Amino acid sequence: MFAVEIAHLTKVYGQGETKVVAIADASFQVVPGELIAILGPSGSGKTTLLTSIGLINEPSQGQVVIDGQLLADDGWLPGVDLKRVRREKLGFIFQHHNLIPFLTALENVMVALEINGHSRAAAKARALELLAALNLSRRPHNYPAALSGGEAQRVAIARALANRPKVILADEPTAALDTENGKNVMAMLKQIAVENRSAVLVVTHDQRMVEGFDRIFEVRDGRIVKESKGWKVEGLAAAGA
Amino acid sequence: MNLALRDIRHHRGRFVLTSIGLGLLLGVVISMGGIYRGLVADAVAILQSTGADLWVVQQNTNGPFAESSRIQEDLRYRIAAVPGVAQAAPLSFQSVQIERRGKPFRFFLIGYDYRPGLGLGGPPALIAGRPIAQKHYQMVVSQAMNMPLGDTIHLGLHDYTVVGITGKLVSSSGDPVAFVTLADAQDIQFKQENNAIRNDRARLAAWVAARPGLGAGQERLLKASLAGLTESTHTVNTVVARLAPGAELGRVQAVIGRWNHLRALSTEEQVEILTKGMIEKARMQLGMFRVILLVISGVIISLIIYTSTLDKIRVIATLKLIGSQNRVIVAMILQQSLLMGLIAYFTGYVLVRLTHKNFPRRIELVPLDLQVLFVIVLVICTVSSLVGIRKAMRVDPAEALGG
Numbered sequence: 133m134f135a136v137e138i139a140h141l142t143k144v145y146g147q148g149e150t151k152v153v154a155i156a157d158a159s160f161q162v163v164p165g166e167l168i169a170i171l172g173p174s175g176s177g178k179t180t181l182l183t184s185i186g187l188i189n190e191p192s193q194g195q196v197v198i199d200g201q202l203l204a205d206d207g208w209l210p211g212v213d214l215k216r217v218r219r220e221k222l223g224f225i226f227q228h229h230n231l232i233p234f235l236t237a238l239e240n241v242m243v244a245l246e247i248n249g250h251s252r253a254a255a256k257a258r259a260l261e262l263l264a265a266l267n268l269s270r271r272p273h274n275y276p277a278a279l280s281g282g283e284a285q286r287v288a289i290a291r292a293l294a295n296r297p298k299v300i301l302a303d304e305p306t307a308a309l310d311t312e313n314g315k316n317v318m319a320m321l322k323q324i325a326v327e328n329r330s331a332v333l334v335v336t337h338d339q340r341m342v343e344g345f346d347r348i349f350e351v352r353d354g355r356i357v358k359e360s361k362g363w364k365v366e367g368l369a370a371a372g373a
Numbered sequence: 374m375n376l377a378l379r380d381i382r383h384h385r386g387r388f389v390l391t392s393i394g395l396g397l398l399l400g401v402v403i404s405m406g407g408i409y410r411g412l413v414a415d416a417v418a419i420l421q422s423t424g425a426d427l428w429v430v431q432q433n434t435n436g437p438f439a440e441s442s443r444i445q446e447d448l449r450y451r452i453a454a455v456p457g458v459a460q461a462a463p464l465s466f467q468s469v470q471i472e473r474r475g476k477p478f479r480f481f482l483i484g485y486d487y488r489p490g491l492g493l494g495g496p497p498a499l500i501a502g503r504p505i506a507q508k509h510y511q512m513v514v515s516q517a518m519n520m521p522l523g524d525t526i527h528l529g530l531h532d533y534t535v536v537g538i539t540g541k542l543v544s545s546s547g548d549p550v551a552f553v554t555l556a557d558a559q560d561i562q563f564k565q566e567n568n569a570i571r572n573d574r575a576r577l578a579a580w581v582a583a584r585p586g587l588g589a590g591q592e593r594l595l596k597a598s599l600a601g602l603t604e605s606t607h608t609v610n611t612v613v614a615r616l617a618p619g620a621e622l623g624r625v626q627a628v629i630g631r632w633n634h635l636r637a638l639s640t641e642e643q644v645e646i647l648t649k650g651m652i653e654k655a656r657m658q659l660g661m662f663r664v665i666l667l668v669i670s671g672v673i674i675s676l677i678i679y680t681s682t683l684d685k686i687r688v689i690a691t692l693k694l695i696g697s698q699n700r701v702i703v704a705m706i707l708q709q710s711l712l713m714g715l716i717a718y719f720t721g722y723v724l725v726r727l728t729h730k731n732f733p734r735r736i737e738l739v740p741l742d743l744q745v746l747f748v749i750v751l752v753i754c755t756v757s758s759l760v761g762i763r764k765a766m767r768v769d770p771a772e773a774l775g776g
């Protein structure tokens with residue numbers, strides 16, 4: 133089964149004069165454990181693609197399937213609890229960490245677990261474990277304002293990983309970081325893809341950051357113009373793509 | 374994890390200050406309710422301390438408190454003779470204003486039959502001194518008169534000496550109460566200065582002289598009876614009565630009411646007259662102010678909650694993005710609103726509790742009123758949070774992505 137499958141995905145903003153085709157007829161599949169880069173210039177539709185897959189941007193046409201569940205077919209499928217799919221199967225990482233400013237690092241991770249039905253104690257245990265794994269055990273009680281950019285981004289990654297999502301969507305996760313921290317984050321995402329068997333889709337416009345990715349999609353004016361492979365992962369063949 | 378509390382913890386100064394500000398408003402609302410209850414309590418204080426079952430007053434009046442009423446003192450004997458009446462006694466009431474320590478001082482003077490076993494409506498339990506023991510020139514004052522035992526006060530033509538002090542008792546307009554004997558009260562009320570009496574006599578003589586048609590006998594008769602009327606001091610404001618055990622109130626009222634110049638009011642009717650009639654306007658006025666203040670509180674809460682929601686748009690978008698249920702977001706906003714209301718309510722409550730004794734008029738804090746207000750405050754908080762909640766529900770999770 134694919135972790136992510138999109139078919140003929142199209143997103144049109146506005147109508148008439150102001151009509152913008154942000155994504156045009158995009159199709160691809162991603163298997164669990166695959167690390168995907170989406171490259172492209174500003175305004176090419178990368179974020180639109182990611183948010184459509186992330187179930188926060190309703191596609192105009194085409195299908196979105198997450199973990200085998202059809203969620204959009206020319207618009208959202210009626211009766212689907214998109215929030216539930218988001219909290220159970222998706223993890224989000226953004227350019228700016230988007231941590232909740234009035235929660236500590238630990239609480240920011242815990243909140244993702246608690247809204248997914250974990251008890252407070254279980255959430256705390258898992259959050260501490262994640263922070264430790266991301267080398268953050270020293271400041272679990274710091275507020276985001278008291279964390280460095282790299283630390284904050286790692287807390288955001290911990291939050292995204294909290295519910296062991298099938299798919300991780302990262303929009304320019306390194307843009308606000310220096311090269312060193314940026315490389316670290318990318319290395320972590322790669323590790324997550326391999327260890328957690330999550331499909332990881334990373335939007336970036338920095339070519340240098342995509343070293344070691346499994347596949348790279350290049351987007352221009354809403355179209356996927358090029359797909360290049362890094363090295364083939366076993367899963368791709370096994371899924372029978 | 375409670376998001377509402379975490380958020381507040383993050384900027385508690387702003388939250389607490391606003392809540393305390395609202396608390397001052399609610400304090401005013403609480404004290405206004407207390408003032409109204411105080412008005413009611415004051416209005417019926419004398420009524421209750423008198424302990425009578427029946428108040429006989431002049432016909433067609435709502436006397437003796439709400440309207441003036443004058444009846445003859447000796448009616449007490451006829452009333453006492455009505456079957457079912459155990460005891461009847463006259464009472465006179467007057468408001469007196471004197472100059473004391475350079476300032477006008479108002480009090481309410483009650484004249485009663487001081488003889489043990491014969492009177493009704495005298496001073497309630499004394500806290501110092503003794504009851505009035507002679508027909509003239511003695512006085513029992515309530516505490517609020519601020520007069521020590523042995524102090525004297527000049528009223529009408531004579532000095533009166535304080536022999537006893539009773540607890541807190543006020544008239545329906547909140548003035549402290551003092552007691553003298555009925556005879557003294559009538560003296561103070563009717564005995565004018567000699568010059569004034571001479572003037573009146575001269576006016577009467579002139580009036581009679583200007584009517585030459587009167588015979589000498591008629592003239593004498595007229596003069597005597599007019600003088601008798603104008604100088605009569607044997608009137609009182611009411612005769613109160615106590616019923617014998619088992620007597621039927623309605624029947625006794627009917628008997629007295631049939632005498633065509635009297636009206637017998639039950640204590641309940643008096644309460645009705647005093648509370649419904651006399652302080653209804655004050656009640657509406659205070660009620661209106663309370664509503665206005667509550668509306669203002671609601672508007673303030675809405676504004677605060679709305680702006681704090683605006684401050685949290687990104688947080689809310691992020692929560693939605695990571696899949697928070699709406700109830701998590703609604704709870705965060707609603708709980709803050711309710712907490713603000715709770716802090717405000719208790720601030721107001723404590724404030725009034727601590728200060729209500731120092732108000733010039735009585736503030737009576739009735740538990741039921743406080744409970745009702747509490748519920749109203751919670752409802753206002755809930756309603757006020759709706760604008761914020763509506764805004765939050767419309768936040769697009771994609772807003773979390775913006776740079």
Ligand SMILES: Nc1ncnc2c1ncn2[C@@H]1O[C@H](COP(=O)(O)OP(=O)(O)OP(=O)(O)O)[C@@H](O)[C@H]1O
Nearest residue numbers: 145146152154172173174175176177178179180181
């Ligand atoms: N909400 C929107 N309403 C209308 N047009 C939009 C909206 N969001 C994006 N667009 C348009 O869609 C196109 C693709 O935008 P998108 O944000 O996906 O680009 P991007 O590749 O992520 O760019 P960047 O690298 O600058 O983040 C752009 O032309 C943009 O102006």
Ligand SMILES: [Mg+2]
Nearest residue numbers: 178179180303
């Ligand atoms: Mg973008």
